[in-house]
Amino acid sequence: MFYIVLKLMAYQYIVGVGGVIASLLGFVFLYYHSLVRGLKKTRTDSMEVFPMENCVKKTGKGEVAGTTDIIIVGAGVAGAALAYSLGKDGRRVRVIERDLNEPDRIAGEGLLPGGYLKLIDLDLEDCVDDIDAQRILGLILYKDGKNAKISFPLEKFQSHVAGRSFHNGRFVQRLREKAASLHNVSLEQGAVTSLLEEKGTVKGVHYKNKSGQELTAYAPLTIVEVPSYFVGLILKNCKPPLANFAAFILADPSPILFYPISSTELRCFVDVPSQNVPSVSDGEMAHYLKTLVAPKVPPELHSAFISAIEKRNDIRTMQNRTMPAAPHPTPGALLIGDAFNMRHPITAGGMTVALSDVVVVRDLLRPLHNLYDASAICKYLESFYTLRKPTASTINTFANTLHKVSSASSDPAMEEMQQACFNYLRLGGVFSNGLSALISGLYPRPLSLAFHFFAMAIFAVGRLLLPFPSPKRMWSGTKLIWVASGIFFPLIKSEGVRQMFFPLTVPAYYRAPPL
Numbered sequence: 001m002f003y004i005v006l007k008l009m010a011y012q013y014i015v016g017v018g019g020v021i022a023s024l025l026g027f028v029f030l031y032y033h034s035l036v037r038g039l040k041k042t043r044t045d046s047m048e049v050f051p052m053e054n055c056v057k058k059t060g061k062g063e064v065a066g067t068t069d070i071i072i073v074g075a076g077v078a079g080a081a082l083a084y085s086l087g088k089d090g091r092r093v094r095v096i097e098r099d100l101n102e103p104d105r106i107a108g109e110g111l112l113p114g115g116y117l118k119l120i121d122l123d124l125e126d127c128v129d130d131i132d133a134q135r136i137l138g139l140i141l142y143k144d145g146k147n148a149k150i151s152f153p154l155e156k157f158q159s160h161v162a163g164r165s166f167h168n169g170r171f172v173q174r175l176r177e178k179a180a181s182l183h184n185v186s187l188e189q190g191a192v193t194s195l196l197e198e199k200g201t202v203k204g205v206h207y208k209n210k211s212g213q214e215l216t217a218y219a220p221l222t223i224v225e226v227p228s229y230f231v232g233l234i235l236k237n238c239k240p241p242l243a244n245f246a247a248f249i250l251a252d253p254s255p256i257l258f259y260p261i262s263s264t265e266l267r268c269f270v271d272v273p274s275q276n277v278p279s280v281s282d283g284e285m286a287h288y289l290k291t292l293v294a295p296k297v298p299p300e301l302h303s304a305f306i307s308a309i310e311k312r313n314d315i316r317t318m319q320n321r322t323m324p325a326a327p328h329p330t331p332g333a334l335l336i337g338d339a340f341n342m343r344h345p346i347t348a349g350g351m352t353v354a355l356s357d358v359v360v361v362r363d364l365l366r367p368l369h370n371l372y373d374a375s376a377i378c379k380y381l382e383s384f385y386t387l388r389k390p391t392a393s394t395i396n397t398f399a400n401t402l403h404k405v406s407s408a409s410s411d412p413a414m415e416e417m418q419q420a421c422f423n424y425l426r427l428g429g430v431f432s433n434g435l436s437a438l439i440s441g442l443y444p445r446p447l448s449l450a451f452h453f454f455a456m457a458i459f460a461v462g463r464l465l466l467p468f469p470s471p472k473r474m475w476s477g478t479k480l481i482w483v484a485s486g487i488f489f490p491l492i493k494s495e496g497v498r499q500m501f502f503p504l505t506v507p508a509y510y511r512a513p514p515l
Contacts, residue, residue: 021061030048039233068094069371071205071217074225075100077108078337082223085122085362087185094217095179096207097383100189102169105234106269106316109261110136110246110348111164111171113152114441120353122362125160127178129171134260136163138436139246141297143418148425149245152440153433163440165246165259165267165348171207190215195222195333201374202332220371230257230345231285232316235266235304248406250418251296255406257346258301267307271346271407281314289315303385329382331374336361346403349395352441354393360384367513373382376514382513386503393495394444397488401453404487413476413483421462431455446500450488457484 012421070086072079075097083095107340111128113136119125138151154161181186196204204218238261241247246259256273261267270293277286288377291307297305328335330416336357352453364384370379404416405421434452438441445505492500503509 016252025453034456041341055229056190068092068217068219069221070094070365071096071206071219071222072225073222073339074098075172075176075179075187076103076225076337077172077175077351078358079223079225080172080179080335081119081122081355082225082358082361083185083187084175084179084182085123086365087179087360088123089182089362089366089395092363093179093185094219095185095187096190096192096205096217097176097187098189100187102173105168106267106318107345108168108171108351109165110259110351112347112349112352112439112441112515113154113157113161114444115354115355116161116164116351117442118352118359119155120161121359122355124175124178127171128164128166129173129235131166131174132165133164133171133260134262134386135244136246137167137244139248139439141248141250141422142240143350143422147424148422148432149242150425150432150436150439153437153442154440162244163348165261167261182316195224197332199332202330220332220374221377224333224335227451230269230271230318231269231289232318233268233289233308233311233314234261235268235301235308237264238266238301238304240266241298241300247298247301249296249298250406250422251293253292255346255403256293256296256297259348264302266302266304267347268308271403273407274411276350277317280312280317280422283312285317286310286312329378331378332382334361334381345399345494347395347399347439349399353392353395357384357388360387364513367461373514376469379513380511383508386506386508389499389503390497393492393500394438394446394449395441397446397491397495398438398444398449400491401487411483413480416464416476416480417457417484420456420463424456424459446492450492450501453488457481 032210069092072083072093074094075083075095079095079097083093118123119127136152138149138153141148141150152163176187179185190207192205192207193214194206195202196206196218196471202222203220204216205222206214206216209215233256240258246257249256249258256271257269258266270289272278272288278288280286286309290306294302294309296303337354361384364381364387368377368380372446404415404468409415409418425435431452434448438445438449438452456479464477465472466478499506
């Protein structure tokens with residue numbers, strides 16, 4: 001009896017200390033957040049939409065320059081959304097997309113609540129209507145027969161604010177239709193072969209149109225969006241274990257994710273170690289999924305999962321790649337989308353980052369009435385790389401960290417970290433609420449991410465030291481902290497510590513628009 005009471009008191013002590021630390025960091029975070037909001041408000045209040053100057057000139061090759069303000073290469077989520085938002089601001093936008101048919105991808109099917117708020121900001125929220133999009137209110141985490149329910153913190157928002165999941169192609173087509181509805185936005189099918197550069201400044205693009213004719217398009221600013229290419233399959237005629245919740249299974253050898261993409265279909269993603277990817281064509285992948293993955297699938301989805309595996313032609317693979325955003329200041333050009341920044345797709349944060357970037361670019365371009373001073377515009381747009389960092393880096397780092405923690409490992413410290421993550425979420429209160437705010441993309445704050453990650457590590461160490469610390473347990477705890485640091489610090493270093501945590505100290509943050 002005394003042992004149980006002592007263990008309970010020690011457990012409460014760990015949670016209590018974590019709560020005190022959370023309160024202190026929360027105060028710092030709120031002060032920092034209020035300062036950032038104040039500066040952003042001052043910045044956006046000074047913005048207005050200026051009338052466009054009609055700077056038309058002949059190029060000598062018979063091409064007309066000046067009839068287009070901005071060329072956007074690629075009409076994916078970011079490209080189409082940006083075309084619409086810039087067109088609404090009065091810009092003359094030309095979009096060149098390799099294939100204007102409905103995309104058929106196994107990625108880009110989940111939009112976090114934070115991403116939905118960006119759609120509202122861009123006046124694009126109706127693009128999730130009439131495509132059988134499913135509302136997502138949170139996710140359920142499964143491990144060893146137990147589960148932890150994580151609800152998104154939506155109480156302060158209107159009832160329609162939630163995550164969405166859908167067929168990517170349907171959503172992209174709605175965005176394209178919305179952009180094309182503006183008279184000053186044109187969408188053209190064509191393959192861009194190269195950027196047109198003169199003395200280090202991008203002046204436009206060379207491309208081949210649908211019929212193969214080689215053409216040149218000119219604009220003072222070219223924005224390039226290039227799409228990227230987990231084993232994915234679709235479960236037919238079934239529902240998720242809990243309506244409006246995605247299901248995330250912490251399993252060995254790899255995590256498994258289920259979420260609805262229509263009223264009758266579930267997408268299943270299985271993370272497979274890149275060095276051991278079985279072949280789909282010769283049946284190795286189907287055997288891998290049946291023998292190693294199927295036993296970990298929730299019972300209510302098992303039969304649908306087996307049925308999906310048997311349709312071998314419907315099993316698709318997608319390479320997972322991560323790429324921290326690095327500035328590419330080029331006069332006359334701006335790079336956005338997956339060609340610029342990628343993170344692991346495990347949290348479905350890609351579209352939220354892309355739409356957040358669109359909002360930043362739109363707000364930066366609004367006060368500009370002349371885009372022809374390429375060097376001045378390039379210097380001004382360097383602020384894009386700083387302004388996007390707190391949101392984008394938080395979502396990127398969280399996704400890559402979660403993937404590393406949730407992946408099976410022979411290291412006992414990693415296994416303990418995974419178990420601690422699961423138990424930490426089951427604590428509820430500030431612990432699970434803080435993480436759900438990060439997962440949802442509603443409050444992507446770097447300080448909050450750092451606090452919860454190391455609070456989780458300290459919680460794991462506390463579990464190891466109970467009921468009484470011993471040299472062996474203390475060594476295990478030290479090793480766990482070392483492993484946790486080895487996950488987190490390289491990720492934030494690659495994202496840029498200063499830009500991520502202290503963007504107000506970066507001179508580019510305050511860059512004023514050129515006159």
